[in-house]
Amino acid sequence: MDAFVQDTKLYARRKRRNAIAMVLSYIAAGSGFVALLWILGTLVSKGIGGLSFETFTAMTPPPGESGGLLNAIYGSAIQTLVAALVGTPIGILAGTFMAEYGRGTKTATIVRFINDVLLSAPSIVIGLFVYELMVRPMGHFSAWAGSVALAILVIPVVVRTTEDMLLLVPNTLREAASSLGASRWRVINKVCYRAALSGLVTGALLAVARISGETAPLLFTSLNNQFWSTDMNQPMANLPVVIFQFAMSPYQDWQKLAWVGALIITTTVLALNILARSLSSPRGQQS
Amino acid sequence: MELAAQSGTVAPSVLRKNSLIDSLMHGLTRSAALLVLLLLGGVIGVLIHGSIPAFEKFGFGFFTTEKWNPVTEIFGAAAPIYGTIVTSVIAMFIGVPISIGIAIFMTELCPRSLKRTLGTGIELLAGIPSIIYGLWGLFVLAPLLQQYVQPALISAAEGIPWLESLFTGPPYGIGVLTAALILSIMVLPYITSVTRDVFETVPPMLKESAYGLGATTWEVVWKVVIPYTRTGIVGGVMLGLGRALGETMAVTFVIGNAHRIATSLIAPGTTISATIANEFTEADGEMYTSALISLGLILFMITFIVLAAARLMLLRLQMKENR
Numbered sequence: 001m002d003a004f005v006q007d008t009k010l011y012a013r014r015k016r017r018n019a020i021a022m023v024l025s026y027i028a029a030g031s032g033f034v035a036l037l038w039i040l041g042t043l044v045s046k047g048i049g050g051l052s053f054e055t056f057t058a059m060t061p062p063p064g065e066s067g068g069l070l071n072a073i074y075g076s077a078i079q080t081l082v083a084a085l086v087g088t089p090i091g092i093l094a095g096t097f098m099a100e101y102g103r104g105t106k107t108a109t110i111v112r113f114i115n116d117v118l119l120s121a122p123s124i125v126i127g128l129f130v131y132e133l134m135v136r137p138m139g140h141f142s143a144w145a146g147s148v149a150l151a152i153l154v155i156p157v158v159v160r161t162t163e164d165m166l167l168l169v170p171n172t173l174r175e176a177a178s179s180l181g182a183s184r185w186r187v188i189n190k191v192c193y194r195a196a197l198s199g200l201v202t203g204a205l206l207a208v209a210r211i212s213g214e215t216a217p218l219l220f221t222s223l224n225n226q227f228w229s230t231d232m233n234q235p236m237a238n239l240p241v242v243i244f245q246f247a248m249s250p251y252q253d254w255q256k257l258a259w260v261g262a263l264i265i266t267t268t269v270l271a272l273n274i275l276a277r278s279l280s281s282p283r284g285q286q287s
Numbered sequence: 288m289e290l291a292a293q294s295g296t297v298a299p300s301v302l303r304k305n306s307l308i309d310s311l312m313h314g315l316t317r318s319a320a321l322l323v324l325l326l327l328g329g330v331i332g333v334l335i336h337g338s339i340p341a342f343e344k345f346g347f348g349f350f351t352t353e354k355w356n357p358v359t360e361i362f363g364a365a366a367p368i369y370g371t372i373v374t375s376v377i378a379m380f381i382g383v384p385i386s387i388g389i390a391i392f393m394t395e396l397c398p399r400s401l402k403r404t405l406g407t408g409i410e411l412l413a414g415i416p417s418i419i420y421g422l423w424g425l426f427v428l429a430p431l432l433q434q435y436v437q438p439a440l441i442s443a444a445e446g447i448p449w450l451e452s453l454f455t456g457p458p459y460g461i462g463v464l465t466a467a468l469i470l471s472i473m474v475l476p477y478i479t480s481v482t483r484d485v486f487e488t489v490p491p492m493l494k495e496s497a498y499g500l501g502a503t504t505w506e507v508v509w510k511v512v513i514p515y516t517r518t519g520i521v522g523g524v525m526l527g528l529g530r531a532l533g534e535t536m537a538v539t540f541v542i543g544n545a546h547r548i549a550t551s552l553i554a555p556g557t558t559i560s561a562t563i564a565n566e567f568t569e570a571d572g573e574m575y576t577s578a579l580i581s582l583g584l585i586l587f588m589i590t591f592i593v594l595a596a597a598r599l600m601l602l603r604l605q606m607k608e609n610r
Contacts, residue, residue, distance in 0.1 A: 018503035025396060028388025029405065032479070035472050036412050039423050046426075093319035101313045102320065111320045113602075114327050117594045120526065121330075121587065122533025124560050128567070128583040129330045132337050152326060159323060183305035185312040213416020216535040216560070220567045240418050244536065247422050255426075262419050273414040277407070 040266075047263025050256045055264075060226055060242055063251040069261055071228045075143065075236040076265075079222060080212050082147035082232075087154025088204045094155070095162025095203075100188050112163070119156040126152050127217035135221060143229075143236035146222025153214060154207040161203025165196040202280040209272035213265050215240035239265050330587065338581035340573055349581065355546035355562075357570070362578035364585060366546045370556040371586070374463055374538065375531040377552070378470035382531075383524055385471070386478035391508055393479075394486040406483075413476035421540030424469040425461070429541055432468075433460030437553050452550045464552045465541045470534060474527035481523030481601070485516040488608055519604045525597030533590045535560035559586040 054068045061067025094111065102108040130149040135141055169192050177187040193200065223235040224245060243261045246254035341362065342349060352363020393405055437458030444450035489512050497507045513520065543555020544565050557565075559582045570576045 014503055014506070018505040021391075021505035021508070022396065025388045025392045028385045029392035029397070031385060032389050032412070032475055033405070033408055035475070036408055038427075039415065039419065042423055042427050043419065090319050090322060093316045094323055097313075097316035097320040101316055107317070107320065111323050113595075113598060115323050116598050117591060118323065118327060120529050120533075120590075120594055122535065122560060122590055124533070124535040124563055125330065125334070125583050125587045128337070128563065128580055129333050131567075132333045132580070133329075155323065155326070159320075184309045186305070188312070209414060213418060215416070215418045216564060219564055223568065240416070240536075243418055243422065244539075247425065247540070258422065262422050265416055266419055269414055269416060270411060273411065277410075 043259070043263050043266055046256075046259040050260040051263065055257075055260055059228055060237060060246075060257070061253065062226070063249065063254055066253065067257070069239065069242065069257060069264070071225065072237040072239045072242040072261065073264070075222070075225070075229075075238040076212065076240070078230075078232075079143055079147045079150060079218075079236065079238060080208060082144075083150030083154055083211055084204065084208050086147065087151035087207065088158050090151075091155045091158025091203070091207070092162050092200060095159045095166065096188060098159070098163045099166035100192065101184070111159075115156050115159050119160060122216075123153055123214055124216035124219075127220055130217065131220045140233075141221065141223035141235040143222045143232040143234065146218045146236065146238065147232070149217035149221045150211040150214060153211050153217065157207040157210055158203045161206065162196075162200055165199025165203065166192055168199070169195045198279045202276045205272050205276035205279070209269045209276065212272070213240060213269050215244055219244075331584075334580055334584040334587060338577055338584045340577040341581040344574065345578075349578075350585075353546070353548055357566075357572075357575050360572065360574045362574070364559075364578075364582055366548050367557050367559040367562045367582055368585065369548045370463065370542065371532055371558040371560070371589075373552075373556070374467045374470055374542070374558060375528055377464070377467035378474060378531045379524065379528055380471075381468070382471035382474045382527060383478060386475050386523075386527070387482055387520070389475070389479045390482035390486055393483050394512075395504055395508060409476045409479050412472075413480070416536075417473065417534060418536040418540075420469050420473055420537040424465060424537060424541040428468065429460035429465050432465055433458050437464075440553070453552050455551045456549070456554050458553060459543065459555060461541045461543045461555060462553050463542070463549075463556045466538045466556075466558070467552075469537050469541060470531045473534060473537060474531050477530055478523045478527040481526060482516075482520055485519030485523070485604065486512055488519070488604075489515050516604075518600050518607075522597045522600035522604065525593055525600065529590050529594040529597060532593060533560060533586060535564050539564045559583070 052068075054066065055070075056068060056073065057070055058066070058068030059071045060069060094115075098108040098112060126149050130145050130152070134145040134148060138145070173191050173195060174187050177191045178184075182190070218238055218241050222238060222241075224241045225235045225237045227237075229236055239261050243258045243265070246258035246261070249255065345352065345362065349362070349364050350368065351365055352361070353365045354361050354363050355366060356362070389405075389409070393402060397405060437454075437460070440454045441458065444454040493511055493515065494507055497511045502510070538558050539561040542557055542561045544557050544561060545555040546557055546562075549556060563579050563583055563586075567576070567579050570579055
């Protein structure tokens with residue numbers, strides 16, 4: 001009888017403890033979701049009001065005047081594009097080495113490790129690096145320097161996805177091609193790259209998504225420019241730095257434009273992320 | 288007959304050409320891979336080169352001096368280092384339990400249909416640029432904290448010996464605590480996704496055995512899943528910590544940029560990355576720039592060690608799994 005009472009007590013306690021833990025877990029999941037919705041909600045509600053035709057046609061204004069973000073949008077687009085054009089090929093080549101020519105070698109292992117660390121290294125340090133490397137010797141800030149800083153951030157992302165995607169290509173495909181007499185580079189070029197194409201594109205898209213919101217590495221490389229400029233040798237406006245400057249300013253108009261810029265960036269980044277994700281999971285594949 | 292003869296004469300040159308291209312490609316891809324190593328070496332080398340003047344002048348005292356005075360050119364890194372560590376550690380205290388809670392929810396509790404939505408949501412959270420978090424922190428979270436949370440904390444902690452010193456001073460809204468809160472949201476996706484992934488490596492047989500013995504969900508998680516995935520969880524947490532330590536923009540918005548070590552968590556402070564972001568373009572003079580680059584070097588070293596340790600742990604887990 002006594003043992004029985006103790007047993008039910010123990011059982012009740014275990015059930016209670018389980019219930020508490022599970023409720024906490026629900027709360028945790030809920031709070032993560034709330035945070036996401038809250039941030040996105042604020043962004044949309046504050047940004048959408050300022051969004052107008054002028055945003056895409058006018059330059060960044062001096063305080064107190066109306067204006068848009070055209071020069072910043074152009075600057076961001078061009079620097080991101082250059083960075084992707086420079087960084088993606090290098091990343092794909094390095095990833096190819098690790099998955100094909102150098103698979104299993106010590107070099108590949110070390111590069112993979114270093115690459116993974118670089119993947120999450122603080123981007124502001126890359127900004128300092130490029131400042132010392134380019135801005136200081138050249139004597140002035142420039143869009144080239146900004147692009148190089150962004151390209152350095154592209155490389156680890158692309159290396160990582162390229163290697164992962166190439167490793168997913170079945171070896172039987174490579175063997176079949178080789179047995180037909182194809183040389184190694186032909187196998188890679190005609191078989192592996194084609195089989196992994198959607199994955200490679202995903203990597204590039206994720207990299208572009210990553211850099212299009214990056215602020216820290218641009219702060220002291222491409223700096224900012226209040227005016228329209230297409231000269232890559234000069235400082236160039238870009239959305240993140242404009243947002244930073246405008247948000248920290250005491251002027252209402254500028255703060256409003258900062259929110260508009262933030263909305264544009266986030267929409268772009270999320271769209272790129274979703275596009276990349278839909279590319280990497282083939283049709284009909286679940287979870 | 289003619290064809291065969293032809294191919295017999297053509298083949299060697301084609302082969303030679305192919306093997307030439309092959310070795311070229313090999314070399315090219317190899318040098319691209321080595322470029323990654325060169326990048327790391329370059330970053331470290333350049334930062335060391337740039338920080339020499341500051342370290343020569345201040346020596347080891349650079350780490351222990353709180354004073355940061357651009358006018359008299361006396362620089363010490365103690366306040367930014369302190370701020371970096373404190374904000375990150377608080378962020379971990381808040382972020383880690385929530386991340387693990389979400390991971391438990393995703394692997395054990397949630398219905399299959401919701402799993403994907405939640406997974407995508409978490410990944411989107413990781414994709415939002417850090418400047419957006421900063422903007423949100425400055426214009427939404429900080430006023431909220433200033434108006435409601437901080438006054439409540441101050442009055443609640445009043446008279447309690449230890450807590451009182453943690454929550455004193457006027458409620459600015461911006462400060463160490465606000466930065467830590469933002470960081471805790473930012474690290475959620477990183478820690479959650481690693482934790483969820485390692486939770487899913489637990490063999491179903493192990494879990495089912497525990498359930499079969501009558502264990503509750505919590506007991507399965509606490510006594511089977513977590514012990515089995517311990518290394519992986521720690522790896523994920525370190526990964527999040529690495530991110531938090533190096534995070535720049537979100538912190539720069541809300542930290543207040545004050546070069547002092549305050550015991551109060553609601554006081555403005557600074558971090559290494561925020562100091563660099565705020566002051567680098569305005570830094571005039573060799574010593575000022577050099578001091579900021581030294582800060583960058585310190586930050587890079589700290590995050591490198593943390594991230595390398597995280598990767599090593601995850602690597603070890605992977606090897607265990609493959610065996």
